Amino acid sequence: MERSLTHIALFAALIAVLGLVPPLYLAGAVPITAQTLGVMLCGTVLGAKRGLLAVLLFLLLVALGLPLLSGGRGGLGVFVGPSAGFLVGFPLAAFTAGWIMERTTLPPFWAATAGGVIGGIGVMYLCGITGMAIVLNKTWAEASLLALAFLPGDVIKAVLTGLVTQSIARARPAALLARA
Amino acid sequence: MLTLTSPVETPLHRVAAGAKLAALALFTLVLFQLTTPLALGLALIAIAALYLTGGARFARHGARMLRPLWPFVALIALWHLWRDDLTAGGVILLRMTAAVAAANLVTMTTRLSDMITVLERLARPLSPVLPPRRLALAIALVIRFIPVLSDRTALLSQAWRARSARKPGWRLAAPAALAALDDAEQVAQALRARGGTG
Numbered sequence: 001m002e003r004s005l006t007h008i009a010l011f012a013a014l015i016a017v018l019g020l021v022p023p024l025y026l027a028g029a030v031p032i033t034a035q036t037l038g039v040m041l042c043g044t045v046l047g048a049k050r051g052l053l054a055v056l057l058f059l060l061l062v063a064l065g066l067p068l069l070s071g072g073r074g075g076l077g078v079f080v081g082p083s084a085g086f087l088v089g090f091p092l093a094a095f096t097a098g099w100i101m102e103r104t105t106l107p108p109f110w111a112a113t114a115g116g117v118i119g120g121i122g123v124m125y126l127c128g129i130t131g132m133a134i135v136l137n138k139t140w141a142e143a144s145l146l147a148l149a150f151l152p153g154d155v156i157k158a159v160l161t162g163l164v165t166q167s168i169a170r171a172r173p174a175a176l177l178a179r180a
Numbered sequence: 181m182l183t184l185t186s187p188v189e190t191p192l193h194r195v196a197a198g199a200k201l202a203a204l205a206l207f208t209l210v211l212f213q214l215t216t217p218l219a220l221g222l223a224l225i226a227i228a229a230l231y232l233t234g235g236a237r238f239a240r241h242g243a244r245m246l247r248p249l250w251p252f253v254a255l256i257a258l259w260h261l262w263r264d265d266l267t268a269g270g271v272i273l274l275r276m277t278a279a280v281a282a283a284n285l286v287t288m289t290t291r292l293s294d295m296i297t298v299l300e301r302l303a304r305p306l307s308p309v310l311p312p313r314r315l316a317l318a319i320a321l322v323i324r325f326i327p328v329l330s331d332r333t334a335l336l337s338q339a340w341r342a343r344s345a346r347k348p349g350w351r352l353a354a355p356a357a358l359a360a361l362d363d364a365e366q367v368a369q370a371l372r373a374r375g376g377t378g
Contacts, residue, residue: 002368002377005314009321010329010364014357016322017329024349034350041357057318064295064319065184065287068326073248075184075287077280080208082252136256137272146255160350167354168361175361 007177008050011042012058016068023070024153032153033070039090040120040161043097044112045168047178051094059087085131086124093119093127097161101178108176112165116158121151186241186288190234197294198301200286207282211275217267220274227281238288245284249277314377325363332359 018038023031043051058068067074079087097115104111125147133143169176186193192200207223214220231239253273260269296319300312333356340348371377 002371003364005318005377006321006364006368006371007361009318010325010360010367011357012318012322013325013329014360016326017333017356018353020330021333021349021352034353037350037353041353045357045361057322060299061319061322064299065290065292066182066323067184071248075245076204076283077245077287078248080276080279080283081249082276083248135272135276136252137268160353164350164354164357168357171354171358172361175358175365 004050007046008054008057011038011046011051011054012061014038015042015055015058016061016066019068019070026153026156031070032150032157035070036090036093036120036124036154037157037160037164039094040097040112040116040157041164041168043094043099043119044101044108044115044161044165044178045176046098047102047180048095048098050177051098052091055091055094059090062087080135082132082135083128084135086128088131089124089127093124095119096123098178101165107166108169108179109162109166111162113158113162116161117155120158120161121154124154183292184245184284184287185291186234186238188234188238188241190238190289192230192234192285192289193291195289197290197298200290201298204282204286208279211279211282214275215271217270217274220271220278224274224278224281227278227285230285231281234289242281242284242288245288246277246281249280252276317377321367325360328363329356329360332356 015035015038019033019035021034023033026032039055042054045051046054062068062074063076063079065075069078078084096119097112100115100118101108101111104114106114125144129140129144129147132138132146133140136143165176169179174180211220211223214223228239231242234242253276256269256273260266260272263269296316300316303310303312303315333352336352336355336359337348340351
């Protein structure tokens with residue numbers, strides 16, 4: 001019980017800390033932050049259920065008024081803004097990545113990369129684009145054009161999720177709760 | 181960096197947190213029913229007036245909190261200029277800005293401890309599956325361990341810089357995650373030794 005709780009809390013903190021890492025700029029303009037890498041790691045390392053809870057705990061603290069989203073954003077406003085759909089996608093993406101990690105016997109790198117693509121791009125974009133379509137009152141196809149700029153960065157991040165999960169699996173095989 | 185609550189005391193700071201959150205929910209619901217630029221513009225002016233009751237410094241801080249919206253505002257404005265459909269564009273932009281500004285206003289005028297009190301009250305029906313003490317402990321652990329992990333990551337970054345001219349970037353993610361995993365094990369043991377999470 002205590003182990004679950006501390007893992008969930010520490011990984012919620014990890015998402016926040018990775019959000020402080022200065023973003024990498026793709027083509028000089030599109031920021032890639034390490035924050036969603038943290039979200040995906042919650043799933044691939046902790047597994048579906050604990051990963052989901054860790055991300056929900058992180059979002060709860062954001063809603064309470066802590067500036068933990070990348071760029072120092074936070075508070076209740078981010079949940080009604082145009083990017084709100086992506087925030088809804090965070091826990092679902094972590095759950096999906098964790099589920100893939102738990103249910104497949106692929107090596108950690110491939111399972112986590114697949115989780116990063118299906119959860120971090122598939123599920124995340126589905127939620128995020130739907131959110132933008134609602135807030136900005138555009139059709140789904142129009143809103144998806146806005147997300148397209150971030151696609152190359154998120155493909156890179158899916159591979160990074162795989163690489164980081166692989167090095168955790170090597171350094172602490174027993175700590176990879178998704179495969180425990 | 182600690183919280184987004186404004187250090188400038190405004191009259192709204194003294195309103196009960198629960199009342200502000202209920203008013204925010206109602207206001208947001210109403211916003212999504214309004215369809216004319218005039219009504220939405222009045223709603224936005226009302227919010228701006230509330231910001232101004234806190235003084236110029238408070239209002240400037242509030243305007244800064246809206247900065248992440250500007251790229252979307254620019255895109256929507258261009259789109260609707262091109263489509264020659266300014267009314268629809270105005271409705272979308274006014275509604276979005278008013279909704280986000282109102283939500284930010286509640287965040288800026290409510291202390292974290294008051295928010296947590298409201299959360300405890302709201303979470304009470306969930307207590308069979310989620311004991312309030314466990315939720316409180318989880319929140320406290322996150323708040324305590326963000327600076328701890330952040331310091332650890334800064335040390336890792338310095339160690340990297342001592343060895344390489346390049347920036348560490350994502351390479352810090354794996355050791356930072358390992359640090360989180362190790363801390364989680366140790367804190368779990370410490371909690372168990374002190375009688376568990378209750």
